[in-house]
Every structure is written in C-alpha cells, then in structure tokens.
Amino acid sequence: MTAAVAQISDRRERALAALAEKPDGVVEAIATAADVTPAEILAILPKDSVVIAPKESFLDIWNELTTWGVVLFLVHTEDVVAEIDGSLPVGSEGHGWFNIHGDSPIGGHIRKDNCVSISFVDRAFHGRRSCSVWFMNGKGSAMFKVFVKRDEARELIGEQLQKFETLRDRYATL
Structure with a gap:
C-alpha cells in the first residue's frame, strides 16, 4: 500500500x-x-442521504430555490454559524460575483466560480429529519446551505419538502 x-x-x-x-x-x-x-x-453518509449535482447546475438550482418561499439560509464557518430566514432573491452575475439583492434579508455576493458541486442532504439531525442543499467549495466545505424550513410544530414544511425531493431526484438520476 x-x-x-x-x-x-x-x-x-x-x-x-x-x-x-x-x-x-x-x-x-x-x-x-x-x-x-x-x-x-x-x-x-448512506447512499440515500446525499445526492451530488455538478457545479454547472448552480444557476438552475439557485433559480429553483428562489421559488421555495422563506427558507433557512445558513453559513457555517469555524467561528460563526449565521442563520437567516428569508426568500432567496433572483441573482445576476457581474464583476466576478453572483449578486443577490431584493426584498429579503438574504443578500450579498457569492463567488459562484468557487462552487465545485451542490449536495442535496437528507439525514437525521439531532433525531429529526433535516433536508438541505449545500453549495460546496474546493476546500471541501459548504460555501452556504439552504434548508427546508420547519413549521411551528418543528415539522418540515410539506410544500418545501416536496420541492426539495423533486429537485434532488432530478439530479439523482444523472
């Protein structure tokens, strides 16, 4: 060896x-x-827990996520876990960035070209099902994640869950 x-x-x-x-x-x-x-x-993770889409799908996946309504947008670094509830704005490319601005608390600039893949993650988190979309960078970390929201009873919101599963399944067959 x-x-x-x-x-x-x-x-x-x-x-x-x-x-x-x-x-x-x-x-x-x-x-x-x-x-x-x-x-x-x-x-x-078990095979049915993660589906990976190619980086070329960034815009298609982002545009679909903008139709989900209020999501949990999460950025997890070594020092901070920032959680923001809001709808994802439609983005546009310019000056080397994917720019997101709109009527949402979620806004800013993303280095889209640093994204190497997008992972659809469906796994237990502290005993409850959790579904999220991870935009991964070349260092093996999530640039950011978009989570299916929970309702007042802490259950995944059915309409978003269905959209997550439909989008994930589209890439599971690739």
Whole structure:
C-alpha cells in the first residue's frame, strides 16, 4: 500500500469512527473531530442521504430555490454559524460575483466560480429529519446551505419538502 493510499484510508477510517460516534450530529463538528473535511463526511453518509449535482447546475438550482418561499439560509464557518430566514432573491452575475439583492434579508455576493458541486442532504439531525442543499467549495466545505424550513410544530414544511425531493431526484438520476 502506498503512503497516499494509506493516508486516504486513515482519513476515511477517522471519518467513519467520528460519524459512528454522533451519526445525527453537525457535519462540520464530526469533520473537525475526525480532522477531515465536511465533504469527506458527506461522502460516507448512506447512499440515500446525499445526492451530488455538478457545479454547472448552480444557476438552475439557485433559480429553483428562489421559488421555495422563506427558507433557512445558513453559513457555517469555524467561528460563526449565521442563520437567516428569508426568500432567496433572483441573482445576476457581474464583476466576478453572483449578486443577490431584493426584498429579503438574504443578500450579498457569492463567488459562484468557487462552487465545485451542490449536495442535496437528507439525514437525521439531532433525531429529526433535516433536508438541505449545500453549495460546496474546493476546500471541501459548504460555501452556504439552504434548508427546508420547519413549521411551528418543528415539522418540515410539506410544500418545501416536496420541492426539495423533486429537485434532488432530478439530479439523482444523472
């Protein structure tokens, strides 16, 4: 076994052990515990938990997400987890950025070209089903995530869940 293969195997084993310890925990925390990337954790989730779409689908997926109504937009860094409820504005490209502005608390600029894939994640989170769309960068981290919202009873909103499943299934067959 070459050193590179051994290192990949070791990373995978650490990721599997950390995931087994907290299977419904925060992916970034599991990745940190294993000293791997969040993408490496997503890669070892059960097959029906993650569907990956190519980066070329960014605009199609974003445009579909703008029809979902109020979502939870989440940015998770090492220092901050920012959660914003709002509708995703339609974006436009300019000056090297994907610009989002509109009548929503969600706005700003995204380096669309840094997105290497989009993951549809459907897994348990602290004992409850959670569905989200992760826009992944080349470092193996989520640039940002868009979550199906919950209602007052903490249940996933049915209409958004259906839209998530339909969009995810479109890419599951690729």
